[in-house]
Structure formats: C-alpha cells, structure tokens
Amino acid sequence: MSKQPFISVKDLSVGYNSRSGSTIEVLRNVSLDINRGESIGLVGESGSGKSTLALAAMGYFKRGLRALAGSAHFDEIDVLALNRDELQKIRGGRLALIPQNSGQSLTPTMRIGQQINEALQLHSKVNARQFQSRVIELLAQVRLPDPTALITRYPHELSGGQQQRVAIAMALAGEPDALLLDEPTTGLDVTTQAHILELLRELAQKRNMAMLYVSHDLGAISRVCDRVVVMYAGEIVLTGTARQVLLAPRHPYAHGLLTSIPRLNQTSLPLALDGRPPMPGEAINGCAFADRCALVDEKCRTTPPDLHPIPSGENVRCFKSDMISDMPALNVKAGQRNSARPDAESAALGLESLAISYEKKDWLSSLLTPGATPRPATVDAINIKIQRGETLGLVGESGSGKSTILKAIAGLISPREGVLTLHDDIILTPRVEDRPAPTLRQIQLIFQNPDDSLNPRHTVAQILAQPLRLYYSLSGSALHDASADLLERVRLGAHYLDRLPSQLSGGEKQRVAIARAFAAEPEIVLCDEVTSALDVSVQAAVLDLLDELKTQQGTTYIFVSHDLAVVKAISDRVAVLYQGRLCEIGPADAVYKAPFHPYTDVLLGAVLEPDPDIAPILSADDVVELSPPARGCCFQRRCPRKLGDICDHETPPVRELADGHVIRCHVPASDL
Amino acid sequence: MTSVAHQKLQTGSRAAVIFKDLVSRPSGSIGLSLVIFHVGLALISPLVVPFDYKLQNSALMLSQPNAIHWLGSDHLGRDVFSRTLMGGREALLVTGVATPLAVIWGGFVGIMFGLVGGRVDEVLMRIVDAFLSLPWILKMLVLIVTFGTGIEVLIPTLAFFYGIPVIRIARAATHDVIARDFVWAAKARGHGRVSIIWRELLPNVLDTLMVEGAMRWSWMLLAFSSLSFLGFGVSPPTPDWGLMISDARGFMSFAPWGVIGPVIALSSLIIGINLTADALAKALGIDRAQKAPM
Missing domain, CATH: 3.40.50.300 (P-loop containing nucleotide triphosphate hydrolases)
Known part of the structure; x- marks a missing residue:
C-alpha cells in the first residue's frame, strides 16, 4: 500500500503571464486527494478553474498556463517534474482522459475496430494476436450491442451515445488506474446521459479506478461521485461527501448553486444567484464570494477565509458555515412566477x-424514380x-x-x-x-x-x-x-x-x-x-x-x-x-x-x-x-x-x- | 451622443487596437516598415535619384560599383542605383490599383456565390476551378498579346485573374458566416438581402478579405515583375526591377551588380508585404495555418 493517496495535488497554484507582465493566478493553493476506487466530482461555474485543476492533476496545462507553486502526484510520481515522453507513458495508459464531445472526436474515416486497435497498440501490453478479441471485449464492456458487427462500422453510423461509449472503450484500452472525465455527458440527450452515467458508475466500481469527474451538472455529479469538491474563482470552497454537499451544503455559494437549479418537484422559478464571479487577476481583499453572498458582513470583505474542517466532516472556506440553515431551503418553492394567467379567450x-x-422536391429524382x-x-x-x-x-x-x-x-x-x-x-x-x-x-x-x-x-x-x-x-x-x-x-x-x-x-x-x-x-x-x-x-x-x-x-x-x-x-x-x-x-x-x-x-x-x-x-x-x-x-x-x-x-x-x-x-x- | 457617433468611435478604436497589435509583433513592425519604405521611395524617388534613369553613357558600360555609381552601371551605361530606386514605381502603381480591384470584384462574386449556394454555386465553382487550373502566365499572356501592354491593359488583366482565387476565399468565408444564428436572426426579423449582406456578412468577411488582399498583392507584384522580365510588362526605357533583371541577366557572370540591386529591392518588398499580411492575420485573429489561401 502506498502512503500517499493515489492522486494527490498539494497547494497547487496555476497561472499565466498577462500582457502587462504580471502573473495572474487561475488556481490558488488547491489541494485534492483521490484514492483508488474513489470518485470525486469537481463542480463550479464556468471559469472557476475546475477543468484547469483536473488537467493539472495529469500534468497537462493549457497553452500559456503553468504551475506556479505546489505539487501534483500520481501514484507517487511527481507529474509536474516529468518531461513530455515520460508523461506520454502515463497518459492514455494508466491515466485516461475522456473529454467533452470525445464521441465526436473519433476519426470519421476509420472503422471503430481500427481506432480501438490503435489505442491498444499505444497503451496496452496485450499481444497483437489478441487485439481482435480484446476490442470485442472492450466494446462489450461499455455495453454496446453486437460488438462483433460494430468493429467494421464507421463512427457516423453510430448514435451520439454509442460514439461516447466507443470513446470510453478507447480510454479503457490501456486498463487505466484513474479516469479523468471533463463534462463527458454534456451535449447528450437526457436518456443517453443517464445510461452513460450508469455505465461509468459500474465501471469505476468494478475496476477499482480513481475517478475525477468535472461537470457543471450537479445532477450528473450526484449519480457518479462519492465526494464533491466545489470550486469558486480558482479556489476550493467546499469539500464533502456527495450527500453532505448536495443535500445540506455548508457554503453559501454551493447553496446558491443548488437553489438555482430547477427541480421537477417545484412548480415555480428557481432562485437566481445574482452577480458574477471575480475575473482572474481581480484584486480580492476578503472572501472571493463576498459580493454575491447573502450572509456577508464586514469580516468577509476584509479577511480571506481559510478552508477549514467543520464538525460535520466537510471542509469549508467560509466564516458563516453554521448560518447556512438561515438561508431558504433547497427543495421548497423558491422564486415566484409572477406572470398572469393566460387569456383563454383569444388565441x-x-x-x-x-x-x-x-x-x-427534385424534378430530376422524381423523374428517375416515379411513384x-x-x-x-x-x-x-x-x-x-x-x-x-x-x-x-x-x-x-x-x-x-x-x-x-x-x-x-x-x-x-x-x-x-x-x-x-x-x-x-x-x-x-x-x-x-x-x-x-x-x-x-x-x-x-x-x-x-x-x-x-x-x-x-x-x-x-x-x-x-x-x-x-x-x-x-x-x-x-x-x-x-x-x-x-x-x-x-x-x-x-x-x-x-x-x-x-x-x-x-x-x-x-x-x-x-x-x-x-x-x-x-x-x-x-x-x-x-x-x-x-x-x-x-x-x-x-x-x-x-x-x-x-x-x-x-x-x-x-x-x-x-x-x-x-x-x-x-x-x-x-x-x-x-x-x-x-x-x-x-x-x-x-x-x-x-x-x-x-x-x-x-x-x-x-x-x-x-x-x-x-x-x-x-x-x-x-x-x-x-x-x-x-x-x-x-x-x-x-x-x-x-x-x-x-x-x-x-x-x-x-x-x-x-x-x-x-x-x-x-x-x-x-x-x-x- | 447619437448612435452613429457611437459606431464611428467603436470602429475607429477597433482599427486602432488592431494596428497596435500589428506593430507590436516583430513581423508586423519589420514588414510594415519595409512596405512603407518602398511606397515612400516610389513617391519621392524622382526627386532624390542622383542620375537621370535614361541617361546612357557608352563610356560607363557595365562599369563596376564605385563612389559615383554606387551600384555600377548597366550595359547601356545607365546608373543602376538610380534605376533601382525608381524601378518599383510602375510595379507599385499597377499592383496598388489592381489589388483592391481584384479583392472587390472577387469578394463580391464570392459572397454572391456563397449566398446563392446549392447547385448554381456548385456549377459556377467548377468553372472557377477550371480557370484556376490553367497556368496564370498563359492566361495573362493571351490577353496582353491581344490588347497590348499599357497600364490600361495590365491593371484590368491582373485584377481579373487575381480576383478569381479571391472568389474561393470569399465564398468559403461567407459559408462560415451564413450558417450562424445572427444571420438567421436578421432574416427572421425581416431584413432585406442587401441589408443582411452589408450589415451582417460583410463585417465578418472583411477581415479575411483584407489578409487575402495583402497576400494577393505580393503575388501580383511577383507576376508583374515576371511579365516585365518576359518583356510584356513595362516598356523600356522606364525602369522596372523585372525588366532590369532581364536586361542584366546575360552579363550576370561578369557584371553581377546589374541584378543585385533590383533583386534585393523586389524581394524586400515582397517579404515586407508577406510579413505584414501574416501579422495582420494574427492581429485580426485569423489562423492562416488552418485556412491557408490557395
């Protein structure tokens, strides 16, 4: 057993140099641990740094970004110290990424079987003679119907959900120990999304993988994740179990996010979370969320809060985590729909x-195939x-x-x-x-x-x-x-x-x-x-x-x-x-x-x-x-x-x- | 303040931002200085040249560069330095007029093709392809041989043939824009075709056309010099780089100074235009690596 967690990010700060020469931080002092068999959800609004953190955990930075401080370890390997070739050995093999729209990024001119073959050649130790059977095995694992017939098909012959399953099968080709998912079901239909999430859940459990799931969709997170990490303006503001975070959030931001989601058992509008998050590089004196927070007071505006544990077990970056219960409850009728009833008389x-x-209607084709x-x-x-x-x-x-x-x-x-x-x-x-x-x-x-x-x-x-x-x-x-x-x-x-x-x-x-x-x-x-x-x-x-x-x-x-x-x-x-x-x-x-x-x-x-x-x-x-x-x-x-x-x-x-x-x-x- | 004033203010500031970005890039500042240098030289060269460009002196035939004749003299004893300084005037005049003409007509037709779409567009584009597949020099020579070699023939000829590839680019750019929701929104509001082209399409196609225009300009310069080289461009004794290279080429083995001046001048101008076009594309946010003009 390793002493360190399987994936361990410590005090990581990521930033870029602005045109004026100053360094702008996108992530500030972020720490994150993921154990084998554990699945973590990373949520936040766009621009909160959730994708940056997930990618940094596998040693990848978008153009211009770089690690300013801190460390990121994968199975006790320091990924920030590795060079390109060494990273390449880990990525795709032991650590697989499933990005958004990965189903659509399959090569359109290659048959499904060939594409998975390619992934096997690169990332697995499977003997070349066993490729065929391994491909079929992988396709069956992501529960695609009739894998033997499927390997000769082209991506455009599959539906969006099936393409996404193929992309997952490719990610599994190297038998990864950790799976990184960046909005993997965004853009898919509701029914397809639900099916894919069930599949991911089962796979993670069966194979004892560590899973980091980045999404803005709290509904999806609630299906697949054991623990949830909420990010705001490049910082972690709340971590806890999925039940804790989603049912009784102890941070005003997480609370605001949850109340702004329309729910099926409500008949009226969800409560809006007004304002916008601070831009990267904007000067923040106190709490980054202070401007949008309902519980804000003088201290919040002058002193930045620390991420600290609270008795119920979560880590919270807020002075007022014990006052959240004063805020409106999550599930009851929130905003009112004011508009008048329609006028039944006039259409x-x-x-x-x-x-x-x-x-x-084409005259040529109607001429060629009459009737x-x-x-x-x-x-x-x-x-x-x-x-x-x-x-x-x-x-x-x-x-x-x-x-x-x-x-x-x-x-x-x-x-x-x-x-x-x-x-x-x-x-x-x-x-x-x-x-x-x-x-x-x-x-x-x-x-x-x-x-x-x-x-x-x-x-x-x-x-x-x-x-x-x-x-x-x-x-x-x-x-x-x-x-x-x-x-x-x-x-x-x-x-x-x-x-x-x-x-x-x-x-x-x-x-x-x-x-x-x-x-x-x-x-x-x-x-x-x-x-x-x-x-x-x-x-x-x-x-x-x-x-x-x-x-x-x-x-x-x-x-x-x-x-x-x-x-x-x-x-x-x-x-x-x-x-x-x-x-x-x-x-x-x-x-x-x-x-x-x-x-x-x-x-x-x-x-x-x-x-x-x-x-x-x-x-x-x-x-x-x-x-x-x-x-x-x-x-x-x-x-x-x-x-x-x-x-x-x-x-x-x-x-x-x-x-x-x-x-x-x-x-x-x-x-x- | 009226809204019209608002618009002026905004377009002015966008141009200013792009210009600043352009000159802040090394390729932009070098390229633009080269282009400005050449254009300035073309304007003032008749006033600054040390010798008359057509003055022949048989005593100085093919003499080496010296303190008086910095780049030596050619086979008729004319001062190469003076001729080099003035050799870009004709080329810049012809291409400077023909390039905007090419971009305007090619852009207009391309946008129309893009708008019409469907079968008509398919058929017309195949005709354009057929045109593009013929060697350009052949097409141009046919016209020039038929109609003569004056400026009044060269400008329309160059503008016509260099507008054809612009059609492709403008059509592709139009296709990119036309499927976007703001065009649908304008249609749904009930705007007319002209208004949609003018307000919605053109501002978005213009960037591409500007970069395309800069590229066409450098290619047209090369074509014009080639025509002069072949004897179909500028008529002697007017100095022109292409013509000068052609004249001095026979003596290159023992009097290389005859070609060095015009070669450096022509290449520096073309490199300058290319660098500017590249920096302009980057400043405008067009990725030329992905959308290379053909």
Whole structure:
C-alpha cells in the first residue's frame, strides 16, 4: 500500500503571464486527494478553474498556463517534474482522459475496430494476436450491442451515445488506474446521459479506478461521485461527501448553486444567484464570494477565509458555515412566477396540421424514380393553439423537431402542409420574406447560443439598433434612448451600449439577445433553448427576467428546451414531442403527473436530480432513431409499453383525458 | 451622443487596437516598415535619384560599383542605383490599383456565390476551378498579346485573374458566416438581402478579405515583375526591377551588380508585404495555418 493517496495535488497554484507582465493566478493553493476506487466530482461555474485543476492533476496545462507553486502526484510520481515522453507513458495508459464531445472526436474515416486497435497498440501490453478479441471485449464492456458487427462500422453510423461509449472503450484500452472525465455527458440527450452515467458508475466500481469527474451538472455529479469538491474563482470552497454537499451544503455559494437549479418537484422559478464571479487577476481583499453572498458582513470583505474542517466532516472556506440553515431551503418553492394567467379567450398563434419536411422536391429524382413514396415528414400533424399570454413549453430529445417548429413559425422553413394563424384571423405566409412588416414585428426569436446569435463585429448599440430602425425607423437620440431603455429593462444599463459581444459574459450576451427581441415589442417570443448554453446560476436569472418581461407586456412564449425541469419551471402548458410528432400536451402540472405518455414517462425517469437519493429510472434504450417510422405510433421502436401490432400500424388516437390534457397512445388511459 | 457617433468611435478604436497589435509583433513592425519604405521611395524617388534613369553613357558600360555609381552601371551605361530606386514605381502603381480591384470584384462574386449556394454555386465553382487550373502566365499572356501592354491593359488583366482565387476565399468565408444564428436572426426579423449582406456578412468577411488582399498583392507584384522580365510588362526605357533583371541577366557572370540591386529591392518588398499580411492575420485573429489561401 502506498502512503500517499493515489492522486494527490498539494497547494497547487496555476497561472499565466498577462500582457502587462504580471502573473495572474487561475488556481490558488488547491489541494485534492483521490484514492483508488474513489470518485470525486469537481463542480463550479464556468471559469472557476475546475477543468484547469483536473488537467493539472495529469500534468497537462493549457497553452500559456503553468504551475506556479505546489505539487501534483500520481501514484507517487511527481507529474509536474516529468518531461513530455515520460508523461506520454502515463497518459492514455494508466491515466485516461475522456473529454467533452470525445464521441465526436473519433476519426470519421476509420472503422471503430481500427481506432480501438490503435489505442491498444499505444497503451496496452496485450499481444497483437489478441487485439481482435480484446476490442470485442472492450466494446462489450461499455455495453454496446453486437460488438462483433460494430468493429467494421464507421463512427457516423453510430448514435451520439454509442460514439461516447466507443470513446470510453478507447480510454479503457490501456486498463487505466484513474479516469479523468471533463463534462463527458454534456451535449447528450437526457436518456443517453443517464445510461452513460450508469455505465461509468459500474465501471469505476468494478475496476477499482480513481475517478475525477468535472461537470457543471450537479445532477450528473450526484449519480457518479462519492465526494464533491466545489470550486469558486480558482479556489476550493467546499469539500464533502456527495450527500453532505448536495443535500445540506455548508457554503453559501454551493447553496446558491443548488437553489438555482430547477427541480421537477417545484412548480415555480428557481432562485437566481445574482452577480458574477471575480475575473482572474481581480484584486480580492476578503472572501472571493463576498459580493454575491447573502450572509456577508464586514469580516468577509476584509479577511480571506481559510478552508477549514467543520464538525460535520466537510471542509469549508467560509466564516458563516453554521448560518447556512438561515438561508431558504433547497427543495421548497423558491422564486415566484409572477406572470398572469393566460387569456383563454383569444388565441395568439395557431398551428393547424403542420407538417415539415427537409426533403426537397427534385424534378430530376422524381423523374428517375416515379411513384416513389416520399419519406415520412420530419414534423407531422402538429395541432396546437397557443393562447395570448401563455407560455408553451416544447420538450423532447434532439431530433424531436422542437427547433424545426420554431423555425417554421418564424418563417425560416416552409412547411410542407398546414396553416399557421396569428390571432385566429391572420394567416401567416410560410416565407418570412412575404410577411408584412406589422406581422414580422409580432413574432421574435431568441436563440440558444448568444455567441452565435449576436454579430461579433457589432456593438450592443448596433445590435439593438437593427430592430429599432427596421420596425420603428428610429434614429439619433431617440434611437439611443430607446436602446438604453431596453438595456435597463434587461437589467444591464446604458454603459453597455459601446461594448462588443466579446466583452460580455455569457449571461450578459443572452440579455442583449433578449433585449433585441423585445425591441420589437413582440406579441410572441420564440425561445430556442435560450438557457442551455448558460451556467445554472445565470439560467435562473434569465428565466426570472423572461418571466418579468412577460408580466410587464403580456408576451406569449413558446419555450423550447431539452431540460424538463426548466420547462416545468416556466411553462403554463407543455407539449412533449418525439420524432416530430406530438405525444402529449396539457397543463404543466398534468403532464408531469400520471397518467403519462410512455415517452414522457421515459424522459422524466431519466432526469438527473442533484440528489443522491433519487436514481433515474431507465426504462427504454437510448438508441437514437434517425427518421420517424412510416406508419403507426412514432415511439413504437423504443416504447417499453408497446402493445403489439396496433402500435406498428395505426396512428394513436388523439385522446383528451381532462381539461386540455391530450395523450396520443393506444394504451388505455387508466393504465398509463 | 447619437448612435452613429457611437459606431464611428467603436470602429475607429477597433482599427486602432488592431494596428497596435500589428506593430507590436516583430513581423508586423519589420514588414510594415519595409512596405512603407518602398511606397515612400516610389513617391519621392524622382526627386532624390542622383542620375537621370535614361541617361546612357557608352563610356560607363557595365562599369563596376564605385563612389559615383554606387551600384555600377548597366550595359547601356545607365546608373543602376538610380534605376533601382525608381524601378518599383510602375510595379507599385499597377499592383496598388489592381489589388483592391481584384479583392472587390472577387469578394463580391464570392459572397454572391456563397449566398446563392446549392447547385448554381456548385456549377459556377467548377468553372472557377477550371480557370484556376490553367497556368496564370498563359492566361495573362493571351490577353496582353491581344490588347497590348499599357497600364490600361495590365491593371484590368491582373485584377481579373487575381480576383478569381479571391472568389474561393470569399465564398468559403461567407459559408462560415451564413450558417450562424445572427444571420438567421436578421432574416427572421425581416431584413432585406442587401441589408443582411452589408450589415451582417460583410463585417465578418472583411477581415479575411483584407489578409487575402495583402497576400494577393505580393503575388501580383511577383507576376508583374515576371511579365516585365518576359518583356510584356513595362516598356523600356522606364525602369522596372523585372525588366532590369532581364536586361542584366546575360552579363550576370561578369557584371553581377546589374541584378543585385533590383533583386534585393523586389524581394524586400515582397517579404515586407508577406510579413505584414501574416501579422495582420494574427492581429485580426485569423489562423492562416488552418485556412491557408490557395
């Protein structure tokens, strides 16, 4: 037995030289121990230094960064003292890294078998003759179906979850003693994510590996980790067991993070954690979290707290860890949703038998294959009436057609069939170019990633001027005042006008995007995954802002998200989509309660809550289908409740259970 | 303050930031000084040259460098130093006009191709590819032989042929931008095509085009000098580096001073432009290692 822990980071500081020559610290005096068979979760907002710490533990620094002080040992080897070649021997072999999107970084032109072979050649002692059987063994270990057939496939023939499994199999090729995971499930669908996490959990237990799991997702952390380390502004602020940290956090920051996460058992908005973390290099006199802390007092602003053990066993960097119980509890109703109930009398938007297909009618191919039946439409038979002042949530996995429907409403895609109506009486033309100006103004779109939806060459003033000029022909001081007013309404302020998007944080960018949408004073705002690219604390603030704007203006939202808890927090009504078909629609409370559509049930089961006591229920495969079935129920291939032939051949009836709650399923409602 | 004033302020400061970044890099400061030196020289050289560039003196034929004729004299007894100082004027004038023309027309067409997309774009790009696959000198010689060798022919010819590769670059840059959400957002708001091109696309494509323009300039200079070397560029007795190298090449074994001056001048200018283009790309944040122009 070794005296030292398996992975041991001691008093490590990491920094870079700024252009002005001063040294800026990204990590300050961080210590972390991981034993064999132990799995540690590293959490924090973006920029908290969690990835830097994880990479430094394997002796890797991003360009420009270097260790300033401290040490990092792996199995009693000082990784900071090793040279490139020596590090290479450890990395990938004894110490494997699974980065974010590693599934997508497989070589597209190489067969799966070859890629794993390559990893075996580099990192394992297996005899070359046994490679084939070892590859099959590895693929079976990550529970991929039919490994023998799989080795001849190319990465693009696999689903995202399967690719991620292959990446894990490659990491396991060298029989690592330690596994480093950097957001390994971010970007995957909820059901896939739950399956991958279960796999990682089992593997770590079976092989007695040390595991360091970096994620912003506390739900994922709660599934796989024994201990949790919370980081803030390059420092560790709280360490403890997963139960301690996630159920009764003893640091105000961890507490704030946990309250800002929307949960399925809540019916209202999560509480936002205001403010932003200090930038690296910013002068901090006292506690780094003081500016955002509810419990702050004079001492916190002048004296930096130490990381010290408290009686219950955690280590906390806070003077007030015994006062956390005064803060609002984690699980109860947090923020209030203020917005008024929708007006049931008047419709804002109607979707009537909407069908959308990306397949283009091509005269050449229709000439060559006459009479060929067109493939089933990407989105089909969508009938939804959205009331004025209502928030309709659209949920589903990737490929469920949520964003496609939004694009059709915005006029960016022409539907194959169906009619879109505004206020019951105006028929929206399919193409945005043909819509008259007053109609255009009524419907505005907010995108997922503000990095992509704000022109990087435009200042905030120029960004906001676009809709103000277009719809209201404002100029000069009127334009300036209107822009300043908009920024005020999204809680930014006129001094942001001269900034470029690159000078804003993620949350600020999304606020500018929201201000741009509201510049038109629209009646309907289409929100496409607007919080998915943001930190949880920022997400809560953005949800709160959207709700406030709705209260002021009576806006109607169509809110698309893959996150069921977020949708529940903000929506009056929720529609569940699978493969572009409506499975279930109804008031939010009804959809999240039995009776469920089997797909809703699967989705809800896979939701990861930041609570070690709530385990996901994995009732269906995480196989992703590429196109909807031609006949029958859209969910037939994955449904755990499938009745038989009827599901394959007949489209399920539209069955209204109660009060606008509709489920499309052959299974009798009493059994759902 | 009006918003228009805001915009000016901001674009001004971005240009200032990029310029500062550019000159703070060794390649940028060296390259830019070389370019400025050559452009300045071209402007003032008629005033500073010690001898008349066309003055022939048979007594001085191919004489060695000395205190009076610093770089010696050529086969007609003309002062090589004076001719070298003035030899870049024509080249800089022609390429200085032709390069912006090439970038503008190539950029415009490229953005259009990128916007139209689909089959039309595919077919048109194959035509562009076919054009690019022909040796450039052949294409140019055909035009020059047909229409003559004056500036009025050289400028459009160079601008035309050097605009074609710009099409590729501008099209690729447009493809990168056009799929981004801010273009969709502008479309969804109901902006017209012209407004989208002008406000959303152009500012994002401009960086690439600027670097591309700088690169094209150096290649065009080389092409122009080659044309002069072959006798299709500048007509004698106007001094030009390409022409001077061509004239002195026969005597290189015993009178190498005839080529050294123009060779150093031409290469230093081209190296200067290349260094500037490289530093500019870095200052603008364009990775030329990944997106090398063809």
